Amino acid sequence: MRALVLGGSVTGRAAVQLLGRLGYAVTVYDEMPLDPRDVAPAAMVTGAWSDELLDAVDLVVTSPGFKPSSPPIMAARARRVPLWGDIELAMRHLHVPFVAVTGTNGKTTVVEMIAAILSAEGMRAPAAGNIGEPPADLVGEDIDALVLEVSSFQLFYSETFHPPVAVLLNVAPDHLDWHGSMEDYVAAKARIFRRQQPDDTLVYSVDDAGARSLVGEARGRLVGVSGHEAPAGGAGPAGDGFVLPTGRIPLRELAADDPIFLVDFAAAAVAAHCLGAGHEAIRRTGRSFQPGHHRRTLVGTWDGVKWVNDSKASNPHAAVAAIAAYPSVVLIAGGRNKGLDLSPLAAVSTVRYIVAIGEAADELLAAAGAVPHARASTMREAVHIADTVARPGDTVLLSPGCASFDMFSSYGERGDVFTAEVKARKEAA
Secondary structure, three states, rough: OOOEEOOHHHHHHHHHHHHOOOOOOEEEEOOOOOOOHHOOEEEEEOOOOOHHHHHOOEEEOOOOOOOOHHHHHHHHOOOOOOEEEEEHHHHOOOOEEEEEEOOOOHHHHHHHHHHHHHHHHOOOEEEOOOOOHHHHOOOOOOOOOEEEOOHHHHHOOOOOOOEEEEEOOOOOOOOOOHOOOOHHHHHHHHHEEEEEEEEEEEEEEOOOOOHOOOOOOOOOOEEEEOOOOOOOEEEEEOEEEEEEOOOOEEHHHOEEEEEEHHHHHHHHHHHHOOOOHHHHHHHHHHHHHOOOOOEEEEEEEEOOEEEEEEEOOOOHHHHHHHOOOOOOOOEEEEEOOOOOHHHHHHHHOOEEEEEEEEEOOHHHHHHHOOOOOEEEEOHHHHHHHHHHHHHOEEEEEOOOOEEEOOOOHOOOHHHHHHHHHHHHHHOOO
């Protein structure tokens, strides 16, 4: 048997190793140069694509980076060669209980919460998929369960993927440059529950219109969660407490009380409970959990002004949710737009001033309307402008609503530069 792996990154290398164990002779194709040691023992082809690479191939496994419109994918479809993503390949051979989490925003936080709850319960349940380890590397490992973050790209290339527990956090426009249309993006997200049966569970946010609309097509048991008010049969705040399938937690005990944290925690708690977590493990995690870097991370407070790094907010939906969490915002936003409408950022009532950066600066400034605004050519200039206009009670919020690749290598670098510039300016002062 012969397999072609598209992409020599981390997921591609994991696919090579698993396919080799399954008896395939493997070739790896990547347009960019690769170190042969990274893909050994597979053969390696780089440079321009050739359809001849599909000759006598029994299976193609693609990394998420290959768009449906890319020549390798179109050629594989034309030849009717089986085409799987890395998640599809791995989950055909991983026979453990698992939960799969998707959504336009919040996936990573919820996956990390679920993994933390299951760990507190004493279970070996690593986070994998779009974060953590490639699931192909976990085939054959001694684990109790698996927590998967799955992107729309990975779902698009799935066929038999069937999570017994699925989480759908929200659905809003994103990655339209990859999918081609909002309809195709939504259809990809829906694949998380397409093969579920009535005895499977689908956890979804009742706070999000996109999620509420999409789950109408689901066949699994629906459990709603909220960051505002617990729905019937679901989880969320109720008065001064937090309602869970396992019982009630005083709201004051949780690590945060804003709606974003609460809906994420509710979803994580329900999903973890489905995999065997009890009340005390959920409660301990709710008290101690802190989101990862660049997710509404407080850099510091000076002269009554909070400075917050939310660089992970790389689409308008995420940025709007973050902006709404603060009563008065000096917003630093912009970057490389992904074909999305940025005007909602300026429409949030808590925005007092906008500092626009990157390729999308003109779009943001045009959307600002009566909101005071300025353009900055560097992050240092953006921090300087924000510091000049901020006043006590404000939050200076980096929540770009765009990708970072016009100015930075990643959202992480963007957040790190923002943090460094803020500290250099404020601590020196």
